[in-house]
Amino acid sequence: MKILIIEDEPRTGDYLKQGLTEAGFTADLVRNGLDGMHEGLAGDYELLILDVNLPGLDGWQVLKAIRAAGREMPVLFLTARDQVEDRVKGLELGADDYLVKPFAFSELLARVRTLLRRGRPRELEKLALADLELDVLKRRASRAGQRIDLTAKEFALLELFLRRQGEVLARSFIASQVWDMNFDSDTNVVEVAIRRLRAKVDDDFTPKLIHTLRGMGYVMEIRQA
């Protein structure tokens, strides 16, 4: 599995290369857009990791050139915080997924694996249930048209619920997904987090979408009365 990393920041580049190598991939690193383009066109890489902030030839141009040449390998791009436009632009230009810096390496690894496994499963960008909407790309939620601000944990929790609508999610499962944490019976972080999410998402609205199933967990769904 050959992966090409195009990243000018030395630390990040080395970090990625080392991490991916340790994870069993073959990773090459180039530190500017021009080399990146050439390598990407010439080499037989199965995935590209592309920083958009490159001096000289930037990430967009590299991506454009590669797609224009008909190369179809999945591209994961790295963008700086809160640059919503960047993310949209990247996906429009033919990238397959993105990651916002700073990111956890485990997160990157997970995405790399997904992209390599399923080909190019561009992430579903908008999730919704009833009048609740979540734009994963813009990290923005709304209900009945009203913008809702979510914290990181709230967002993760809501995303989890929306991706698994109708499924009963056990606390332990939620804990493992949102906190990467094994369930410890005497903490109630999950309940508290649910509470906060409900306050923002359900309290002022009808119908309620988050439901408690005693002894089992929670579901997000539209309940007929």
Add this chain to the structure above:
Amino acid sequence: MKILIIEDEPRTGDYLKQGLTEAGFTADLVRNGLDGMHEGLAGDYELLILDVNLPGLDGWQVLKAIRAAGREMPVLFLTARDQVEDRVKGLELGADDYLVKPFAFSELLARVRTLLRRGRPRELEKLALADLELDVLKRRASRAGQRIDLTAKEFALLELFLRRQGEVLARSFIASQVWDMNFDSDTNVVEVAIRRLRAKVDDDFTPKLIHTLRGMGYVMEIRQA
């Protein structure tokens, strides 16, 4: 690689079994101490994961019985938060490592792999430099005999420094270890964390142990003047 999980809490047990299976191990699960003892003695497991809080025959007894029978496979035990005595007891009874609930699954996986790879590399329990001491087991630090309370991040950071005394640690490396985070050039979390740690560990003491190397990172060592 067969692993035996002895855990009565259903959620945790299922979670562990599933996670380990997905990670490529063969995991069997038993839900009480008696079965655990029998399985552990009879089956050809290469590693045991043992909850100490079992109803009936508890984790200690299981561990004792297994070691008494001469079985030498590594044992990783799970204990509840802040039960320092438990941890000490476990290691004394012949366990090889422990994990405090709640824990990240990735952490468990890392330890399982280490135990299986290196045989039984009982973790170094006490770290020290000059009059600074860190008891990894008890999660307790002291300098010049004075107890120092550390937060989770501070502890992780200090542990990292002590395990790598004399080595220059780049910010990016620190970030990846303590935050599992790729380095983002415009955050200064690392500096701030260093600051907090210094306040507790160096400010009121001599000699200073944390040193800054401009452009490179930080080292922990005793500096001759």
Add this chain to the structure above:
DNA sequence: TCTTCGATGATGAGGATTTTCATGGGGGTA
């Protein structure tokens, strides 16, 4: 060698988030 300047790191304060804790409500079951 001294001085200046740019860059890197240190520091303090503020704020937001997250967790813990204690208590109360409510549903299900005997």
Add this chain to the structure above:
DNA sequence: TACCCCCATGAAAATCCTCATCATCGAAGA
């Protein structure tokens, strides 16, 4: 109906991150 868990909830505390500003280092030039 009464009891017992399980969950909800609010408040307080702790931790962590961001931001703005200040200090310091080291290089370069006089």
